[in-house]
Amino acid sequence: MITILKADHKKYRVDELEKLRVDEEEFYKNFDNSILLQTCNRVEMIFFNHDLEEIKRKVKNFDKFDILIDDEAIIHLFRLASGLESMIVGEFQILGQLKNSYLKAKNLGKIKSKEFEKIILKAIHVGQRVRLETDIGKGSVSIASAAVELVEKLTGLEGKNLLLIGAGEMGTLVAKALKEKKIKAIIVANRTYEKAESLAKELGGIAIKFDKLKEALKYADIVISATSAPHPILTKERVRDIGETIIIDIANPRDTTDDIRELSYIKLFTIDDLRIVAEENLKKREKEIPKVEEIIKEEFKVLKEKLEDLKVEEEIKEFCKVLEEIREREVKKAIDIFKNKNISFEEVLENFSKALCKRVICEVKRFYKN
Missing domain, CATH: 3.30.460.30 (Glutamyl-tRNA reductase, N-terminal domain)
Structure with missing residues (x-):
């Protein structure tokens, strides 16, 4: 099936x-x-x-x-x-x-x-x-929203400048999590400038080209990196002079290198750190899982009954179609006999009804066997 x-x-x-x-x-x-x-x-x-x-x-x-x-x-x-x-x-x-x-x-x-x-x-x-x-579904339910929640716990978002690197699927999820947050300014950087521009417009922020990333890093209090780049784009050398900053790397593979942690004024968090946030939220949700499974069990039973009803409806529909074909054939035979043979109407009708019943019984047997 x-x-x-x-x-x-x-x-x-x-x-x-x-x-x-x-x-x-x-x-x-x-x-x-x-x-x-x-x-x-x-x-x-x-x-x-x-x-x-x-x-x-x-x-x-x-x-x-x-x-x-x-x-x-x-x-x-x-x-x-x-x-x-x-x-x-x-x-x-x-x-x-x-x-x-x-x-x-x-x-x-x-x-x-x-x-x-x-x-x-x-x-x-x-x-x-x-x-x-x-x-x-209450609380942070994705890596993107967990990243935003982590920032709110660490330093808050109000009055902060935030740089979002990456305007793909994960970057878009971050943008959704950032909506309606009181942020001073949002900058969106992406290799394809048009994508950055589109996402920045949605957030009420500004877009920059990737070659302006160094200047944007110095301006930002918070950096959330979510590109699909195959290699790290933020290294210790690149962020050495950006000052006190929180960097959250939610890319997979990672956008950052571990040596950034050697810079005491930069706080770096990766997906592994976000999993800690996720685990805390998961504990809150664990008590809800049995409720969800009960709904699934209940709806599965309802679906199976509906599918069985639908199957019977389709079979009956097919059966009725076969019966109609039998009826049409037997009527035609009866009319031909009545026209071409010297036989009474009653006898033709009697033969017709017997033949029809016989064919119907055969189809009923076949129907139940199947």
């Missing part, structure tokens, strides 16, 4: 996941009744009524993915939408990503099964219900 190929942060680093990413156009060219879900922390392919051997033939790096089938796959989707499978438990960004991936597939005409659509929509509904009915 439903098959999921899954690779995520639990098994792979971000750079490893990058190598497993799938070309979207090629994916949808190869598969109907399918959804491609790709984020910085996961690559997942969701298939409905596809033969596993067919999937294996067409999916590159097939052996690198975990395989989930039927009920296990559905439960995974529910947990995913509920934030239980996120890098930081309770992070609901994935809910919007799942919804967008579903809409993308639907707009491309790739959701052709009512059953498949019902499963995905139920997963989205589960995520929405969990968000409304539990506190699992």
Whole structure:
């Protein structure tokens, strides 16, 4: 029924996941009744009524993915939408990503099964219900928001100058976490200036080109670095003369080098430090996990009942179609006999009804055997 190929942060680093990413156009060219879900922390392919051997033939790096089938796959989707499978438990960004991936597939005409659509929509509904009915999403629920929370605990944001390096996915998440915070000034730096300009406009800040980074570092009280650069962009030599600064590196691979810690006037924090913040929040949320799992259990039962009803409806619809074909054939036979043979109307009707009943009984037996 439903098959999921899954690779995520639990098994792979971000750079490893990058190598497993799938070309979207090629994916949808190869598969109907399918959804491609790709984020910085996961690559997942969701298939409905596809033969596993067919999937294996067409999916590159097939052996690198975990395989989930039927009920296990559905439960995974529910947990995913509920934030239980996120890098930081309770992070609901994935809910919007799942919804967008579903809409993308639907707009491309790739959701052709009512059953498949019902499963995905139920997963989205589960995520929405969990968000409304539990506190699992309260507090910092992503590395980006954990970074902002850490700054607020250390020094506060009000009246500070903040430099955000990177305007990609993670930088955008930081921007969302910074909205409505009382910051004196926000500077956004990115290798692609247009991206920096767009994000800066959203934040009410200013954008700079990457070659102006040195000047911006001297101006900033707080630096949050979130690029996708393959090598460090902030080294001890580069930040030696920037003065007292808090640097938070949430890039993976890292944007900073460890020797920066040798400078006493600079406080450097990396993803490892943010995990401490995340762990504190996780402890607060642990008591909410059973509530989420109870909702998942309840909604799974509801879905299974609806899928069974849908299956019966489809079978009855198909059965009625067969019966109508039988009726039409027998009516035609009866009319032909009545026209071409010297036989009474009553006898034709009698033969017609017997033949019709016999055919219907045969179809009923076949229906129940299946």
